[in-house]
Amino acid sequence: MTTITFTNARLIDPETGTETPGSLTVENGVILGRDLAPAGEVVECGGKCLAPGIVDIGVKVGEPGERHKESFRTAGAAAAAGGVTTMVTRPDTTPAIDTPEVLDFVTRRAREVAPVRVHSMAALTKGRAGREMVEIGFLMDAGAVAFTDCDHVVTDAKVFSRALSYARQLGALVMAHPQEPVLTHGAAVTSGKFASLRGLPAVSPMAERMGLERDMALVEMTGARYHADNLSTAVALPVLERAKAAGLDVTAGVNIHHLTLNELDVGDYRTFFKLKPPLRSEEDRMAMVEAVASGLIDVISSMHTPQDEESKRLPFEEAASGAVALETLLPAALRLVHAGAITLPVLWRALSMNPARRVGLPGGTLATGAPADLVLFDPDAPFVLNRFTLHSKSKNTPFDEARMQGKVLGTWVGGTRVFG
Template sequence: MTTLIHNAVLIDPEAGTERPGALVLKDGAILDILPAAPESLDRFAAVLDADRRHLAPGIVDWGVKVSEPGERHKESFRSAGLAAAAGGVTTMVTRPDTHPAIDTPEILEFVARRAAQDSPVRVLPMAALTKGREGREMTEIGFLRDAGAVAFTDGDRVTEDTRALSRALTYARSLDALVVTHPQDPGLSRGAVMTSGKFASLRGLPAVSPMAERLGLDRDLTLARMTGARLHLDQITTAAALPALERAKASGLDVTAGVSVHHLTLNDFDVGDYRTFFKLVPPLRQEEDREAAVEALASGLIDCLGSQHTPQDEESKRLPFEAAAPGAVGLELLLPASLRLVHAGRLTLPALFRALSLNPSRRLGLPTGRLAKGAPADLVLFDMNAPFVLDRWTLRSKSKNTPFDGARLQGRVRGTWVAGRRVWPVPEDR
């Protein structure tokens, strides 16, 4: 079956271009890229007029938590997959911080089966770096890699035993496996729920200095240099960390970095009167840190932008700020929230999709993230100017813990394709 999508504005993050054009899809891949629709449409089994909306590579959201196994009431592969499709996410790279942690091939194979059965989008699981994510004994990295793990991480649980982390990185290097760390000094950050500053003092909340991120980053980069391991830093959110990251890249270390959309579009003032939907890990930063992170993403110093989707139920959020569970959902809101930066003139659309699609794909060795002949037909069609006010109860995720509830956003997904098959809107939503 050959499909034509024409009258679109094509966003090509690889070439850095934004231009009118049309795509021909066949057998799950992009067959051809045309400047416009041909005069005769008879040879196409399906034809879609994009009505001058933007068509881009599907989003690869790196760092999604799906709460299977253990907390399926918070998020399942079915609900997460629907939320992803509605948000233009065609690949979810999932975290291993489940109950139990994804630290054996058997648990990983269970997750892969559930994902294949229930999710309409691609799911690529990461596995735990250490057993139980306890930071003491490394997992069977080779067996987990053979079972389908695309990377290894303990999530936001920082490995305090430097020797154990060094051994894990050395072993990962021998297998050319990618390790993902969360740069933070655990001693300084333990128990903290805000970034230190006047606002945190006024609210009387335990806070952590931004230098805790710099200290954790320095350690992880030193170990990467010592072991030669491939390293991805999942959250770089402070101005203090950026010079060290820049030096590491300039020296040739095989290191990349990511940031969440919440840390690019919100700051610590948004916590307001103890609003727990704004409690995140790491905590929201000061405005100068947010500005620095935006500039680093625009320049390419920070490579990847994701949602860090972390579902929490109402009971765990309706608590005093210190006691509330951290995290926010973001699969469905990653694109419209990110478009705030485009509308503000801080990013171009090709630069945005470089961070959302191309760079995550390259780092993980995936063929996605490109508009090129032969590339997978993983696509998102969106109206970047369509305004709406978010009602969190309309989200497809089981959990509704978003800091954007009631926010004015721009950008509606009009279609999502995975391997050439349209997965959004689903029939009942068309």
């Protein structure tokens, strides 16, 4: 019997919405209770924050096909160092995760080498090509927790509606990246004065709203469970609000970069800031922060997308999109706390509890009986990020050389320490 008591901690509980001093005891990989008599191994927290481990939806791992960019071993190490105890990985691999056999391969690889929990999403259509839906039932039996074509929009509304109908019958969650694909094609930045001055191909924020409007109409028609993985614009929020008010089974997430950066950070064509969707205006960024604080946006994710040096050392228009973020998710998110825009329990609701519940996983709380997946962190510890110290194989972070606050002191998965 393995027992650990965390003493003198600031307990961050998103379920109760509280931040209280106290102790937490875990036994045999689950939480036993708070403020019990110390037993077993004692971890002195020194007044630092103890919270449920982060559940990160939408992590890209390069296995199979792009292991040179990221492997389950390196992604798992980065996750543990960043306080992420569960990674929900994307199917945009080579080949795509669209059969039980490929899903079984990545599940076994993750189990063998990753120190954190790993659950996989599967593609919604074969090859993520948007023409023929996958065998959703077989993939669910093989362990898929959700279905998505990632940033490939299913342009054929009939195909998408059939997939949504089939998913509803099986209770499957469908995730989508709402954008109007024709308007978005080839765009590198958000339209506006900055894009014009830089001479870069741009897309209007309205493309996101148009994509979400279509998806909400199809969800209303089919009754499917739906999650918009990466909203980024203020004009899309009223669409989401109406869908929730109408009782549709809809949730939405936002990328940490769209909460902490804006279009001006691209500066002189800095490709580490090229993301998909592109960085938006400061007004959009503030609207997304307010939506997280109010609960309209349910989930914050890293949208971890490793890219090698060769794919980023190109003209901005040609460079690959995406950034690594497993290790920067927590300190970047703490910028919102330090700015007074959000509280720690509300932040952890979006980082841990809501994503766990949406994909049907236990955890995300400090309740008795919950998995002992925990992160101990100092929210005020300052540091300057050096991208070459990151555990990820790829080093494409927009926060290189940025001043940040918030260091992970320890990470536990099922009561076993995996970092610190």
